[in-house]
Amino acid sequence: METQTQKHSLIDKCKLKNRWIKEGLAEFLGTFILILFGCGSLAQSILSRGVYGNMLTVAIGFPFGITIAVYATIGVSGAHLNPAISLSMCVLGRLQWLKLPVYCFSQLVGAFVGSAAVFGLYYDAFMAFDDGNFAITGQNATAQIFSSYPASHLSFANGFADQMVGTAALLFSILAILDSKNNCVPKGLEPVVIGLIIMVIGISMGYNCGGPINPARDLGPRLFTAVAGWGLEVFT
Structure with a gap:
C-alpha cells in the first residue's frame, strides 16, 4: 500500500500543473504530428518519383495526420494547430489574447521540428535523389515536400485570391463545427470531420499552390529548409 502511495505521489510530482505550458506543449505535439504524417506522405511520393505515392495519397496523408493530431491534443489545448485558428478563437473570445503568442510559437516550433524528423x-532517400542536390524548382525539386510553392502559371492576383478562398473555406467550416448551438456533428467525431474538410480543400484547391492554409505549417518547414541546405531562396 505504501509503495502504491509513493508511486502516485511521484506521478503527481511529475505532472505539469502550469496550464500555459501544457497547452503550449500540446500545440507543439499536434503540429509535429501533422507535419510528420503530412510532409512524410509528400516525401514518400516525391522521393520515390511517384512509385510509392501520388496526389491522392498526399490528400489522404495530410487530413488523417490532422485527425490524429487533433485527437491527441484537443483535450488539452483545443487542438488549434494553426495560427489562423488561434487568432479566430481570440476574436471570438474563446482564447485569451495573451495566450496567442504561446500558441503561435508552439505551432511554429512543432512544424520546424516535424520537418527535421521527416528529413531525418x-x-x-534525399541523398540518393538527384545526388543529394536540394533543388527548389525544376524536375528534381524537393523543397515542395516541406512548404507550398506557386505553380508556374499562377499570377499574383490569382494566387492571392486562391489563398483567401482556401483559408476562408477552412475557417468557416471549422467555426461551423464548433458552433455548439447548431452542431450536427456527433460528439467525438469533430476531428474526423475536420480531416475531411482538409481533404476536400486539398483535392479541389491544391493545383495552384498546394494547400498553404496554415501559416505555421508553411513557415516552420520553410525555415527548416532554409537552414538544412535549400538556402534562403526558399523565401523567394
Missing part, C-alpha cells in the same frame, strides 16, 4: 527519416 528520409535522409538517405
Whole structure:
C-alpha cells in the first residue's frame, strides 16, 4: 500500500500543473504530428518519383495526420494547430489574447521540428535523389515536400485570391463545427470531420499552390529548409 502511495505521489510530482505550458506543449505535439504524417506522405511520393505515392495519397496523408493530431491534443489545448485558428478563437473570445503568442510559437516550433524528423527519416532517400542536390524548382525539386510553392502559371492576383478562398473555406467550416448551438456533428467525431474538410480543400484547391492554409505549417518547414541546405531562396 505504501509503495502504491509513493508511486502516485511521484506521478503527481511529475505532472505539469502550469496550464500555459501544457497547452503550449500540446500545440507543439499536434503540429509535429501533422507535419510528420503530412510532409512524410509528400516525401514518400516525391522521393520515390511517384512509385510509392501520388496526389491522392498526399490528400489522404495530410487530413488523417490532422485527425490524429487533433485527437491527441484537443483535450488539452483545443487542438488549434494553426495560427489562423488561434487568432479566430481570440476574436471570438474563446482564447485569451495573451495566450496567442504561446500558441503561435508552439505551432511554429512543432512544424520546424516535424520537418527535421521527416528529413531525418528520409535522409538517405534525399541523398540518393538527384545526388543529394536540394533543388527548389525544376524536375528534381524537393523543397515542395516541406512548404507550398506557386505553380508556374499562377499570377499574383490569382494566387492571392486562391489563398483567401482556401483559408476562408477552412475557417468557416471549422467555426461551423464548433458552433455548439447548431452542431450536427456527433460528439467525438469533430476531428474526423475536420480531416475531411482538409481533404476536400486539398483535392479541389491544391493545383495552384498546394494547400498553404496554415501559416505555421508553411513557415516552420520553410525555415527548416532554409537552414538544412535549400538556402534562403526558399523565401523567394
